[in-house]
Amino acid sequence: MSVNVAVVGVTGVVGQEFLTVLAERKFGFTGLKLLASSRSAGKKIDFMGETYTVEELTKDSFKGIDIALFSAGGAISKEFGPIAVKAGAVVVDNSSAFRMKDGVPLVVPEVNPGEIKKHNGLIANPNCSTIIMNVPVWPLYKVNRIKRIIVSTYQAVSGAGAWGLWELDEQIKAYAEGRPIVKNKFPHQIVNNLFSHNSKVSENGYNEEENKMVWETRKIFGDPKIMVTATCVRVAVPRAHSESINLEFERPISVAEVREILRSAPGVTIVDDREKNHFPMPLEASNQDNVLVGRIRQDMSREDGRGIEMFVSGDQVRKGAATNAVQIAERLV
Amino acid sequence: MSVNVAVVGVTGVVGQEFLTVLAERKFGFTGLKLLASSRSAGKKIDFMGETYTVEELTKDSFKGIDIALFSAGGAISKEFGPIAVKAGAVVVDNSSAFRMKDGVPLVVPEVNPGEIKKHNGLIANPNCSTIIMNVPVWPLYKVNRIKRIIVSTYQAVSGAGAWGLWELDEQIKAYAEGRPIVKNKFPHQIVNNLFSHNSKVSENGYNEEENKMVWETRKIFGDPKIMVTATCVRVAVPRAHSESINLEFERPISVAEVREILRSAPGVTIVDDREKNHFPMPLEASNQDNVLVGRIRQDMSREDGRGIEMFVSGDQVRKGAATNAVQIAERLV
Numbered sequence: 167m168s169v170n171v172a173v174v175g176v177t178g179v180v181g182q183e184f185l186t187v188l189a190e191r192k193f194g195f196t197g198l199k200l201l202a203s204s205r206s207a208g209k210k211i212d213f214m215g216e217t218y219t220v221e222e223l224t225k226d227s228f229k230g231i232d233i234a235l236f237s238a239g240g241a242i243s244k245e246f247g248p249i250a251v252k253a254g255a256v257v258v259d260n261s262s263a264f265r266m267k268d269g270v271p272l273v274v275p276e277v278n279p280g281e282i283k284k285h286n287g288l289i290a291n292p293n294c295s296t297i298i299m300n301v302p303v304w305p306l307y308k309v310n311r312i313k314r315i316i317v318s319t320y321q322a323v324s325g326a327g328a329w330g331l332w333e334l335d336e337q338i339k340a341y342a343e344g345r346p347i348v349k350n351k352f353p354h355q356i357v358n359n360l361f362s363h364n365s366k367v368s369e370n371g372y373n374e375e376e377n378k379m380v381w382e383t384r385k386i387f388g389d390p391k392i393m394v395t396a397t398c399v400r401v402a403v404p405r406a407h408s409e410s411i412n413l414e415f416e417r418p419i420s421v422a423e424v425r426e427i428l429r430s431a432p433g434v435t436i437v438d439d440r441e442k443n444h445f446p447m448p449l450e451a452s453n454q455d456n457v458l459v460g461r462i463r464q465d466m467s468r469e470d471g472r473g474i475e476m477f478v479s480g481d482q483v484r485k486g487a488a489t490n491a492v493q494i495a496e497r498l499v
Numbered sequence: 500m501s502v503n504v505a506v507v508g509v510t511g512v513v514g515q516e517f518l519t520v521l522a523e524r525k526f527g528f529t530g531l532k533l534l535a536s537s538r539s540a541g542k543k544i545d546f547m548g549e550t551y552t553v554e555e556l557t558k559d560s561f562k563g564i565d566i567a568l569f570s571a572g573g574a575i576s577k578e579f580g581p582i583a584v585k586a587g588a589v590v591v592d593n594s595s596a597f598r599m600k601d602g603v604p605l606v607v608p609e610v611n612p613g614e615i616k617k618h619n620g621l622i623a624n625p626n627c628s629t630i631i632m633n634v635p636v637w638p639l640y641k642v643n644r645i646k647r648i649i650v651s652t653y654q655a656v657s658g659a660g661a662w663g664l665w666e667l668d669e670q671i672k673a674y675a676e677g678r679p680i681v682k683n684k685f686p687h688q689i690v691n692n693l694f695s696h697n698s699k700v701s702e703n704g705y706n707e708e709e710n711k712m713v714w715e716t717r718k719i720f721g722d723p724k725i726m727v728t729a730t731c732v733r734v735a736v737p738r739a740h741s742e743s744i745n746l747e748f749e750r751p752i753s754v755a756e757v758r759e760i761l762r763s764a765p766g767v768t769i770v771d772d773r774e775k776n777h778f779p780m781p782l783e784a785s786n787q788d789n790v791l792v793g794r795i796r797q798d799m800s801r802e803d804g805r806g807i808e809m810f811v812s813g814d815q816v817r818k819g820a821a822t823n824a825v826q827i828a829e830r831l832v
Contacts, residue, residue: 314800318651318743320693320732338690342675353775357671358737359782360653362794362810367773371754371796371808380799395800395808397743399653402735404691410651410730410743421704440700442686449692461695463704466713467647467728475704475728477695 168196169499172231172255174223174246175238176200177209179328180260183488184235189214191492194499201227202238228253233495236260237487251287256498258289258491262374265290265382272385275493276432277304282497289494292386293378294486295319295398298407300386301457301485302478305431306413306424307387314393314414317379321363322403322448323356325482331404338402356402363398373398406448407486408479418471424462433485434459451479455489501529502832505564505588507556507579508571509533510542512661513593516821517568522547524825527832534560535571561586566828569593570820584620589831591622591824595707598623598715605718608826609765610637615830622827625719626711627819628652628731631740633719634790634818635811638764639746639757640720647726647747650712654696655736655781656689658815664737671735689735696731706731739781740819741812751804757795766818771795784812788822 171188175181181202188195200211200220207222221227223242228234228250236243236250237260244263251257264270271281272290274297282289292300299317306312323330329351337357340347347355354361365374372380376396384390428434437446438460446458457480465473480486504521508514514535521528533544533553540555554560556575561567561583569576569583570593577596584590597603604614605623607630615622625633632650639645656663662684670690673680680688687694698707705713709729717723761767770779771793779791790813798806813819 316649316745316800318730320653320734334691338671339675342672353777354780355782358667358735359780360734360736360741361780362776362778364776367776370799371773371794372799373776393800393802395745395798395806397651397794397808397810399741399743399810401653401693402691403693408693408732410732412649412728412745440704443695443697443700443706444686445695447687447692447694449688461704461730465728466703466705467649467726469726473728475730477730477732 169194170197170199170230170232171195172199172201172228172234174201174234174236174242176211176220177202177206178237179324179331179483180237180487183483184237184492185213187484187488187492191496193492193496199227199231225249228255231255233258233498235491235495247288256285256287256289258291258494260291260487260491262293262378264288265292266385272382273494274300274386274490275497276301277386278388279497282494291487291491291494292382293375294325294482295321295375295407295409296379296382296386297486297490298457298478298480298482299379299409299411300383301433301480302428302431302459302476303411303413304387305427309427310419311416312392312413313416315383316395316412318397318410319399320401320403320408321398322405322407322482323400324405325407326352326364334402334404356400358402360399360401363400403448405481405483406451406479407482408446408448408477411476411478412465413474415472415474419474421462421464424474428459433457436460438462446477446479448479452481453484454481455485457485502527502565503530503532503563504528505532505534505561505567507534507567507569507575509544509553510535510539511570512657512664512816513570513820516816517570517825518546520817520821520825524829526825526829532560532564558582561588564588566591566831568824568828580621589618589620589622591624591827593624593820593824595626595711597621598625599718605715606827607633607719607823608830609634610719611721612830615827624820624824624827625715626708627658627815628654628708628740628742629712629715629719630819630823631790631811631813631815632712632742632744633716634766634813635761635764635792635809636744636746637720638760642760643752644749645725645746646749648716649728649745651730651743652732653734653736653741654731655738655740655815656733657738658740659685659697667735667737689733691735693732693734696733736781738814738816739784739812740815741779741781741810744809744811745798746807748805748807752807754795754797757807761792766790767792769793779810779812781812785814786817787814788818790818
């Protein structure tokens with residue numbers, strides 16, 4: 167079977183990671199088309215022993231393409247996603263453009279792989295913080311329904327794009343060299359600081375990132391009743407999001423049960439060494455697909471044994487974006 | 500009235516801040532004795548137009564002292580606190596040595612100032628994260644009892660002492676200059692990373708810092724039934740702790756009510772500009788006494804209107820330690 171793949175937004179952080187993950191997972195493509203804006207067109211990219219030329223994304227880019235991996239922002243997805251579908255491709259879209267749209271599967275392969283086949287040409291890749299939370303929470307949910315999630319995040323700058331990484335790096339160097347710290351795109355200084363997630367705050371006081379964690383989790387779990395509240399914070403970390411997660415279960419659950427379930431859960435690695443004070447950290451979660459889970463303990467603010475606290479770190483460029491999309495593509499083939 | 504003050508541990512981060520705060524608040528002392536370990540004895544410190552010589556802390560240091568501000572660690576407090584009391588001083592102790600001891604008031608002046616007069620020579624200054632949480636939560640609690648608090652922290656390195664600041668700074672410079680990043684006292688790299696609070700993890704899976712937030716809040720609020728769960732995390736921030744706080748009230752409460760209460764609450768500044776995405780940040784909370792409070796919103800994971808989410812930042816060296824102790828001393832005079 168021949169599979170022609172297009173990567174849209176190949177010069178971005180996630181676009182680059184699409185290539186890394188396709189190679190690592192030995193994704194069996196026949197042809198590969200690398201697409202980006204006119205600014206990047208003509209750029210050469212060496213990949214798996216071949217040299218590819220980045221092409222400008224146009225209406226005619228998708229002829230003969232079977233699978234298009236999009237990560238070029240919501241506006242590009244809205245414009246070119248339907249064009250790619252019309253040309254016969256299945257689009258796996260990393261933007262938020264179609265995630266909450268009826269008829270568009272929103273998929274974390276460890277959670278709801280059955281949704282993939284229901285697509286009408288478009289499959290949405292969830293928000294990175296949502297994926298990182300859903301991977302370890304779902305296997306617990308399956309055993310003992312979770313009624314409520316209270317999450318606070320510690321999000322890496324690369325979640326904002328390559329410029330976020332550059333901005334942190336530049337501010338670190340400015341600070342170290344005693345130069346003035348210049349803000350470019352982030353609304354506030356990030357080195358030696360942290361701030362509420364830099365997405366628009368909506369009417370209800372939650373920002374877009376937080377609303378995504380709430381609404382997307384409901385859709386992915388297929389449970390419109392699960393209650394979620396999130397506080398999303400940007401921290402001075404280059405890569406991998408961390409999350410402090412408080413879970414309320416339907417029935418009592420023990421730490422031992424949680425460990426037992428997570429030990430065999432796909433996409434999860436338990437890092438929970440109380441003796442050595444060694445728990446999930448972004449530094450160790452970076453550049454791997456598994457979500458690290460630790461600090462697993464009985465919530466001492468409940469007397470009914472229905473609460474669990476845990477802390478997770480996951481690479482939002484990989485499992486939070488590129489790996490998740492490629493996993494979906496694998497199941498399409 | 501003559502008031503002779505001793506500062507124990509004057510060369511530490513909090514010790515230095517004791518002096519800054521005493522000067523700022525024009526604390527009317529008659530005499531001032533600066534005490535530290537033999538290592539620092541003989542060091543000169545210029546303060547309010549005078550030059551003081553640091554003296555070695557000994558059993559005889561407290562003759563004639565009325566108020567002794569201690570911040571030299573639990574072991575020093577345990578050994579020298581009772582000696583100072585026997586010599587006639589009232590000790591305001593910033594360590595955890597006596598906080599949970601019966602008969603020792605544990606005081607946040609904005610919360611339970613009435614406890615101060617019940618002292619038997621010793622008054623304990625609460626844990627920094629606890630103070631920063633208690634200042635904005637108490638005025639809400641007074642109006643509508645809070646039954647449960649779920650908190651996740653983003654704690655500055657200086658909470659660990661001057662060496663924490665030095666270690667972050669050194670790692671930032673090493674990273675910027677491309678040198679290897681060396682861990683000294685923190686168990687893990689802090690630049691470009693974060694990790695679970697570096698205190699011992701106890702039997703219940705909570706670390707000491709988290710247990711302090713739970714137990715101290717109960718004692719300060721005088722409410723053994725208030726349920727608290729905390730997740731404490733160290734982040735790459737030099738100064739000021741931030742906390743994501745989820746509150747469950749006895750009765751429904753609105754965002755408008757919370758704002759109204761906090762607007763006139765002592766020690767609180769509301770920073771909650773949704774339009775400009777401007778909320779509490781450690782950079783802005785540093786070097787001031789008030790706790791910044793923002794991200795105030797109705798908890799969307801509850802349908803009964805009894806939940807509030809908020810995010811706070813407070814300077815843990817000032818209000819979390821030195822300022823709180825000096826405020827107690829002011830009320831003693």
